[in-house]
Amino acid sequence: MKISYFPGCTLKTTAKNFEESALASLSFLGIDVVELPRWNCCGTVYSLTDDDLMHQIAPVRNLIRVKEQKDTRVVTLCSMCYNTLKRANNLVKEDEEKLNKLNDFMYRENVKYDGKVEVLHLLEVLKNEVGFSEIAKKVKRSLKGLRVANYYGCLLLRPPEVGLDDPEHPTILNDLLHSLGAEVIDYPYETECCGSYHTVVNVDLVVERAYDILNSAISQGAEAVVLSCPLCNFNLDNRQKEIKKKFPDFKGIPVFYFTQLLALSLGLDERVCRFELNFVNPYPLLKSKHLITGA
Amino acid sequence: MRMKISIKNVKNKFLDKLRELSGENIYACYQCGKCSAGCPSLSEMDISPSEIIHLIKLGQEEEVLNSKTIWICASCFTCVTRCPKGVDLTKIMEALRQITLRKNVDHVNLSSIPKKALSQFPQIALISSFRKFTA
Numbered sequence: 008m009k010i011s012y013f014p015g016c017t018l019k020t021t022a023k024n025f026e027e028s029a030l031a032s033l034s035f036l037g038i039d040v041v042e043l044p045r046w047n048c049c050g051t052v053y054s055l056t057d058d059d060l061m062h063q064i065a066p067v068r069n070l071i072r073v074k075e076q077k078d079t080r081v082v083t084l085c086s087m088c089y090n091t092l093k094r095a096n097n098l099v100k101e102d103e104e105k106l107n108k109l110n111d112f113m114y115r116e117n118v119k120y121d122g123k124v125e126v127l128h129l130l131e132v133l134k135n136e137v138g139f140s141e142i143a144k145k146v147k148r149s150l151k152g153l154r155v156a157n158y159y160g161c162l163l164l165r166p167p168e169v170g171l172d173d174p175e176h177p178t179i180l181n182d183l184l185h186s187l188g189a190e191v192i193d194y195p196y197e198t199e200c201c202g203s204y205h206t207v208v209n210v211d212l213v214v215e216r217a218y219d220i221l222n223s224a225i226s227q228g229a230e231a232v233v234l235s236c237p238l239c240n241f242n243l244d245n246r247q248k249e250i251k252k253k254f255p256d257f258k259g260i261p262v263f264y265f266t267q268l269l270a271l272s273l274g275l276d277e278r279v280c281r282f283e284l285n286f287v288n289p290y291p292l293l294k295s296k297h298l299i300t301g302a
Numbered sequence: 303m304r305m306k307i308s309i310k311n312v313k314n315k316f317l318d319k320l321r322e323l324s325g326e327n328i329y330a331c332y333q334c335g336k337c338s339a340g341c342p343s344l345s346e347m348d349i350s351p352s353e354i355i356h357l358i359k360l361g362q363e364e365e366v367l368n369s370k371t372i373w374i375c376a377s378c379f380t381c382v383t384r385c386p387k388g389v390d391l392t393k394i395m396e397a398l399r400q401i402t403l404r405k406n407v408d409h410v411n412l413s414s415i416p417k418k419a420l421s422q423f424p425q426i427a428l429i430s431s432f433r434k435f436t437a
Contacts, residue, residue: 017424052377052430055396057325062433087426165379166392174383200342200378204431207423208410212346212374237424245422 008136010127011073011081012040015088016048022085022237022264024281029084029129029266031279036137036145040082043072051087052162052204053094060108066095067109070124071116080125082132084266086236090162093126093169128163128171129266130179130235139186147274149188153296155268156192156229157181158220160239161200174198180265184233187272194227196220201242213242214249218257221250225260230292232262240264244286261289271298311361316401320358323397330387331355337381337391347371351381351391358394372398373409377434399434409435 018026033040050065069092073081083089099106100122110119133142157180164170164177172179177198181191199220202213221243224232234240244262251257267280277299282289293299320328331352338350348370349357357366366372372395381391403409410431420428 015426016429017426021422021424048425048429050429050433051426052433054433055377055393056323056400057393058323085426087430161376161378161380165383166390167383200376200380202343203376203378204427204434205374205376206427207415207431208435209374212343215345216342238426238430241424241427 008037009039009041009078010132011076011078012042013046013049013069013073013081013083013088013092014042015083015085017237018085021284022240024284025084025237025240025264025266028264028270028280031275032266032270032273033129035270035273035275036133036142038132038136041076041078043069043076043081046072049088049091051091053091060105060112063095063098063105063109064112066092067099067120068113068116070096070126071113071118071120073124074118074120079123080127082127082129084129084235086128086160086163087238089126089128089171090169096122096124096126097169128235130163130183131171133183133269134179139182142183142269142273143186143188146187146272148272148298150184150268150272150296150298151188152190153188153292153298154190154192154228154230155184155233156194156224156227156231157184157197157265158201158224158232158234158239158243159198160234160236161198161203163235164198180233180235183265184268187268189268192224192227192229194223194229196223201239203238203242206238206242206246210246210249211253213246214253217242217246218250218254221247221260222257225258229260231289232260233265233268234262235265247287259287261285261287261292263289305360305362307360311363312359314361314363316361316363317358319401320394320397323400324390324393326390326393326397328355328358328389328394330389331359331385332387334386336384336386340380340384342378342380343374343376346374351375351395354398355389355391355394366398367402373435403435403437406437408437
């Protein structure tokens, strides 16, 4: 199976652990992803004003790249890219006048966008194209005994017309982690915002948010947090340093991209998971569960 | 604190601008409070989301535009997911921010961010914060 792939800027830099583990897993599962040539930043987040078309150019241009590859579907891993691309796509599918204006503005492109590309998230592809029960059959290192708290965040699920699962009670990550053998912990903060872009100038807001989320997971017995967004990852993983400063009794917890655990459970070489890029050291936990062998 | 409520400020250019930018009908709001109840940033706000809508209906432009609320909003979309009347509060918040931003008044200053921090952020953090907080 072949499908176009939009990485987005962060996956090529601070989130290489997300990309490499994802690409290795996809290759193992027989899905051939073709990175879009000349892709540009999707321009996250989706612009919410009705009169603004300038900010829709970046995402729509990426959809033109999909058409240039003679494809009708594109998969992305980053929740923010997924939300931005999908919302921009929905906008131009529903508003022909805006689509025409955008195409006219991008007159130098060889191909006009026609609204016929489908934007998918990797979780949808794993669920619908591969199937979680098929993935379960291919598991070589079961995550049995590992208690995970799945953190969905905002942009994967909301607003409802764009979200890939129920915004109040999502199950897709839970189902995936179950198929890998993990025990999924229920806790009330799985869809609660991490503070997002406030991390740039209002660190305290993010520290408060992240503390509530992580502490809730820890108090319910989670040993690891699993997520899909590089910004949530920064706020929940890297910001643990600031959380410990403000809340000295905070225990800390390793945070993983779901693809890192997927790659590990499929029996792939742990080096594709790039665990060294995770801020909170995951090695003690992984060793205690006999999921990695090395030192 | 005195609040002037007259037909002059209840039907004015501020409301027209808001409608033009957001496309939303604030009069559909019947103050159920689900948006405020679900807002994860409520504790940091000075005026709750549902109170903002009510103040808009009363034409209180200055109070709304000077609030901390519209800048504390993290665009998490919980409010629009839960509104029983289909009012898209996220678009209203964006319109309120844009009214100030489009006067070329940025809410975040790139030079105030320490260089070391800049290199550690995932790009999406910077891109999205500039999208939301700069003109």
